[in-house]
Amino acid sequence: MTDYELTTMLHELDQPEPPFPPRHLEQTLVLARAKARRHRFTQTVTSLAILTLLGVAGFVLPGQIPSGGGGAPGASIVLPEQIAGYDVLTADVAKHPAGQALMLFNSGSWETFTTAQALTLHTDGSSYRKVEAMKGPRGPVNRQALLSPDGNSVLMAEELRATNAFTLLDLTTGESRQLPLPQPAGVMLHAWSPDGKSVAFSQLPWSSDEPSNALELALRGGGVLSILDLPTGRSTTFPEVVPAAAASFGPGGDQLAVQVRDQIWVLNLPDGKRRQFGIHPPEPGLGIQPGVAWSPDGRWLALIAWRDNGTQALQPMTQEWADTYGKLTFVDATGAGRLAPDPIQAGDMLGWRTPASVLTLDQRTGQIREFSLDTGEVKALSAFEKPHTCELWTQRCGFSKVQVATELLGSMTIKPAEVPQRGPAPGWLQLVTAAATVLLGFVVFRVVRRVTSGVRAEALP
16 A cells, blocks of 8 residues: 555544654655665766766777778788778878788878878778878978888989978888988989888988979989998999989899880999990880889880979979870880880889789779789779769869889789778777767766656656
């Protein structure tokens, strides 16, 4: 029987109610207050425990999203059919390395304001990382870089101002070291040797800090050839090789093709003596494909158009607006005068996949294709995605400065793209998620409490 029913029954009896014991009301109020305090304390502790659990869950769960650890040693090297682009949640490769990289490229937009990243695509085909060290004084991808042939390292230098020291970043460990120059100089990185121990570059004195291509033009027109020995950090200069506008190592690393004005010089290394017989392009206006001109078997050099465009220096026509863009011509690299493969209209050359096929990129479509020089067969292998994630999700992200780890191309396989794995969630995202989870839990708690209180009130007589 409830208190209400008992009180009603007593009222219905035609007898006076029995008197309460002395101090009954005071004792009842004390007990009621104690019960209310215990109820509030239990409710508060329970609420805090639930909100704490929600906060911990909101902080921890984003970190449990698969982050991608890169390809394991000896695993297959994968080029995905679709290459992802800029994403603000991509982790820094220096803090969260993902092993060998198959590709290094820039992704972003520069329409209203710059949102861009230098990204590495790793050999598992799904792990992506940003190279935070590519940040320069004027933007997030304001330095120049070269990806090593084995995909284990990136060498970086300043692009718009003098370089004091090169930065060598190990993509497998995230560690970096500085390789200082004898004195600051404007530099242009050209090519990495096949054994990964040397890098060819050109340099000249430079003090300007102009936000333009003034340094590039100066180096194309007057840069002195130099070779950096990575194990020791020492540079060797070849003062007679000027201007060293571009360079490409031979497959054995003991020869270097250099673009000197409108001529192609071949130097024997390490002494740097010029080879007696030269390279004779089949038509005027052609020069070496920067960085990756020499075929793996040493037979051919890939050539592209070079023009001065009204300046004092010849420049490679690698921009899609150029009327000569995309045409690759080949010439005998041995000087024996052998008949070379026919020219192809292919786009940017990324590297040689085999001694008889090249990997190319069409800047207009974003397609990566393989061209067979023997049969003329063309295979579409992959394409760059242009996500609508730039400039606060108002612009599509483009791509530029695409490089590949040339040593890995021969064993590369093509597979359907998987969900990009961009590394562990950043700390700020975990904090925001935790705060949002706690806030949502608190709102739900308040709503439930108000609803249940209303139900109880309606149940009372």
